[in-house]
Amino acid sequence: SAQASGESGGSGAKASGAAGALAFDKDAYTELTTTITDAAGDEHEVKYHFYKALTYVTKPVDEKYQSLNVSVPVEIDGKAVDATDAPILLANSVGGYLPSSVAEATGVGGGEMTGGPGGATGGASAAPTASASASASASTSGGTGTGSGSGSGEVQSGGNAMVNGQGEMVNLGKLALVTGYVVVEPGARGRTLVDSDGTYYGTAPAAIVDLKAAVRYVRANKGRVPGDTDRIVSSGTSAGGALSALLGASGDSPLYDKYLKELGAADASDAIFASGDWCPITDLEHADMAYEWNWGANKLSSGSPVDRIVSRELSTAFADYQASLKLKAKGFGTVTARNLDEYLVKTYLEPSATKYLAALSDSARATYLAANTFITWSGGRATFSWADFLTHVGARKKDTPAFDAFDLSSGENNLFGTGTTKARHFTLYSLRHEGGTSARLAADLPAKLDLMNPMHFIEKRNPARSKHWWIRVGTKDSDTSLSVVGNLALGLENLGDDVDAFMYWDGGHGSNEDPADFMAWIAKVTG
């Protein structure tokens, strides 16, 4: 409740100003000291003020999720820090579109993705390698974002369970704090939450509505909450990256008003200044088509090929979608399904491999090139073909269709559930495969798909969107199509936004190999 948010004793309701009952009590903190290793590997002692489990709406459905933590650095290595006007990192810890709570955290960077009362059911459809590389090492090495269960087919990674190139955990909240930024960590409802009547209350668009409510809470408390509320930079990984991108793209859209009103969200802007998005699992209603366009030739890790007919039908349909975006890139003209592969190779994949190889010692590079003869290394640059790149990546993570599973078993089927219906189809292709050629999507779905898709707001040129973007994905991440990141970045570039997009060579799902660069980028764009 609003009272519970004031550790000093429920004075919030009396506070004046735009925040009203949601007023932030700046005296209600615990002072903590912790040692944080920065991205260069150096340890620092950080003294900070920790504000815990502040409920960010006046009519919460579930406070465990609809609350946030604020961490404000006051001393680093014995030197006073004034974070009054520092940028604010809004770090969500969503993974798998599951519920995420910070209510039990004992300090910065302690958010958890949980399976919720019903447990995380049906992750990626028939995902035979759901525990592959990045997410597995992340979930075994402790830290934040505990994986949800270990059953096959479960989405494993916590949203903020990022790993660097050395397989070590990366926690952006801690890194931001040691950099001198204010850190806001919001919880959010997720798809598996179900009440005693069997009603699902965390399905779409609950998570994005909650994150927007958290932003409104912070912005309504301008001058009360430490940090520059006009310089909110959001971050998230995977489903959390998708939500971070959506938060950036959909700023101040009236389409969410009725949901925000229902929760008693603060009457303030929910626009954010900048958006940091790692491996965003987004553009969900087009992701099955995109997946087959990208990974259609690749086998599953079991060695089984996927259904060739389904794969081909989906990748064929992708061409119409890609053309409809009317995206243009210098040197490529309109980026269609015909030149998208070349666009991705030249814009992302070769530069990614080049950077990776250039950083190696001569002997390590020679070893890598000997093991990967598809790469031509000449004049300090890597070149290769799309087809060889696909072979290099190897097994695809998901069966077809990758998102809207025919048997309704995917996490995304659950995300688009409603009421007491746990899971629904959200593409005509899968719906009609099951229900006949004249089946129609449920009446509420088209609007909900828009509410969950940053591409919708980019196509509408939403004026209050973030203008600064940091977008990253690993080149071996087959949780979704690489075109999802390519199109997100290009759509924003076509609008004239400042986009820093890059792919980590051979990086898996959840990789974050340049967290220090992200911190420096925040300083640059907010400065």
Ligand code: DHB
């Ligand atoms: C995540 C991964 C997926 O493969 C997916 O479909 C949705 C979410 C995740 O790691 O958050």
